[in-house]
Amino acid sequence: MGNVQSVHELMRYISKMNRENSVCQFSIPGKGTFTLVLQEEDDKEPSIQDDASANPALDQMMKESKKQYEKDLGHSTKGLLDSLSSEDYIHDES
Template sequence: MNKVLSSEELMKYIHEMNRENSVMQFSIPGKGQFTLVLQEEENQSIEEDVIKNPQLEMMFKESEEQYKKGLGMTTSELLKSLTEKDFI
């Protein structure tokens, strides 16, 4: 377990984290022990999601057709239509 004595030292450890080195346990005197886990953010496009899940493409197309027919609803309209009974 690493002992961290300054914010600069902690930032150095964080900077060195990657997919293979994604968990770091350390202690800060007077504070306690910590476990830091790097969770990489995937920057995946909608197109990539659709390729992975063909049903998603079908949902997008159906949604677009309904929107063109005027069957859509704005977020504001949806929120106005909800009552307390919808959450029980």
């Protein structure tokens, strides 16, 4: 187990991980001890890109979303929640 003093040190630990060396324990002063476990990607699981390639509507939606993000037209979850008031929720009076 090593003490991590910088992001670069942590990335060095992570970059050395592989199938045989899949567990890394490290300590961050003032935070505590961490155990990092490498889980290999499952090649059988379809990626989001695979799903988009198979579904033209999803592909188009992702492209439009990316354009809006690049134009800073998106809204954060916090912004959405902050914009809601109690009147925006359905109230069951029963």
